[in-house]
Amino acid sequence: MPLPDPVPLYGSAYKRDPYPLYARMREAGPIHRVLFPSGVTAWLVTGHAAAQHTLADPRLGKNHERGNDRWRERASIMPEPQHSQLQVHLLHQDPPKHTAMRRFVTDAFAPRRVEELRPRFQEMADALVDALPAGARTADLVQCFAARFPFQVLAEVIGLPPHLAARFRREWGKVVAPVGPADPGRPAYEALLRELQAYIAEVVADRREHGGDGLLGRLVAARDEGELTPEELDSMIFQLLVAGQEPVTNQITTALVSLMRQPEALARLREEPELMPRAVEELMRLDSAFELTTWRFLAEDADLHGTRVPAGDSVIVSLCAANRDPERFPDPDTLDLDRAQGPHLAFGHGIHFCPGAALARIELQVALATLIARLPGLRLAVPDEELRWIPAVLGRGTAELPVTFDRPVCPYSRGTTA
Numbered sequence: 001m002p003l004p005d006p007v008p009l010y011g012s013a014y015k016r017d018p019y020p021l022y023a024r025m026r027e028a029g030p031i032h033r034v035l036f037p038s039g040v041t042a043w044l045v046t047g048h049a050a051a052q053h054t055l056a057d058p059r060l061g062k063n064h065e066r067g068n069d070r071w072r073e074r075a076s077i078m079p080e081p082q083h084s085q086l087q088v089h090l091l092h093q094d095p096p097k098h099t100a101m102r103r104f105v106t107d108a109f110a111p112r113r114v115e116e117l118r119p120r121f122q123e124m125a126d127a128l129v130d131a132l133p134a135g136a137r138t139a140d141l142v143q144c145f146a147a148r149f150p151f152q153v154l155a156e157v158i159g160l161p162p163h164l165a166a167r168f169r170r171e172w173g174k175v176v177a178p179v180g181p182a183d184p185g186r187p188a189y190e191a192l193l194r195e196l197q198a199y200i201a202e203v204v205a206d207r208r209e210h211g212g213d214g215l216l217g218r219l220v221a222a223r224d225e226g227e228l229t230p231e232e233l234d235s236m237i238f239q240l241l242v243a244g245q246e247p248v249t250n251q252i253t254t255a256l257v258s259l260m261r262q263p264e265a266l267a268r269l270r271e272e273p274e275l276m277p278r279a280v281e282e283l284m285r286l287d288s289a290f291e292l293t294t295w296r297f298l299a300e301d302a303d304l305h306g307t308r309v310p311a312g313d314s315v316i317v318s319l320c321a322a323n324r325d326p327e328r329f330p331d332p333d334t335l336d337l338d339r340a341q342g343p344h345l346a347f348g349h350g351i352h353f354c355p356g357a358a359l360a361r362i363e364l365q366v367a368l369a370t371l372i373a374r375l376p377g378l379r380l381a382v383p384d385e386e387l388r389w390i391p392a393v394l395g396r397g398t399a400e401l402p403v404t405f406d407r408p409v410c411p412y413s414r415g416t417t418a
Helices: 012-016 019-028 048-055 068-073 082-086 097-106 110-117 120-128 139-146 149-158 168-175 184-212 215-224 230-243 246-261 264-271 274-288 357-374
Strands: 031-035 041-045 137-140 295-300 303-305 306-310 313-318 402-406
Touching: 041 120, 048 110, 048 246, 048 313, 082 230, 097 184, 097 230, 110 357, 120 139, 120 149, 120 357, 137 139, 137 303, 137 306, 139 149, 139 357, 149 215, 149 246, 149 357, 168 184, 168 230, 184 215, 184 230, 215 230, 215 264, 230 246, 246 274, 246 357, 264 357, 274 357, 313 402
Parallel strands: 041 313
Antiparallel strands: 031 041, 137 402, 295 313, 303 306
């Protein structure tokens, strides 16, 4: 059966398992016109080689000013003034501005620095397991762990003081989900947006008053020294708070689901914890929390993988489809803890490669190792088909993760119960 044009990318069946559709798209060609729930049409790149080429293509820019009127009419981007004040962060910048802004964050997320913080991250993970109700045998791992651990880590790394970290609302992360002007949920969306913007203003004022050598303090100092505009400062903090934690939350859920679907792999990781770094890479390849990239635009009509793409149309790469390309990864739908076919694209590629990749890797290693070691017998508490996958356009993860397990184990001895 031929693919429709455009290919719809929405619906509960698609969000639960998009991979059969991605396989059909890869087989039919590297690029297809697709339709999102908001009514936006875009060009989706699916194969690994085509994805890698697209992510490094200098003709494609990220700045929203490149978008044409057709895209702008339905893109459901933020209203003003928030769009101008919060959407000039790294993901929406091109060189040389992107290069100048990225240098402010690279030191904070440098591999050596975040590796030094691993013991602190382990303390946080163990504390969350310790906080499970006494005698608990079931839990929602999103609510009690996956939604909390990444934010605690992020606050530590960027220097968000405890009194402000305690006031952050996870609901504010929903402002990155498209909500069109005619959507009944638009007023609630705009209210969340204004709340988050007010919170960012508090963070800036606090760090300006109290200083500190954390990333937030350095960003505020850069603004005061004229190296960043007020809008760039607020946008970078917005990106850190929203994009710096929710994808890790989602990746924890996708990884755990994959492992619970393959109990022999989970059991092997419990017995051979030294495999965890390699396992994390395979789990991200198999089911990435970054399902699709954000928009890219051509400045003029051009050929892209044999298809004429109009200037200003949005071009998006499916990282999940690329990571299951059989031309790059043999038997790509299988979880293989011994896979040695090289790097995946879960963190992107090119100049927009995720600057927090090293931190995310350590977070996932600590989170999964802790849950596997301390919750023996870990398994889904509901049938797989009843899992509720988040409806996010670009992201992939479960809204809840109900599990059951045997009695939690003390962090210092697998043979001692807590």
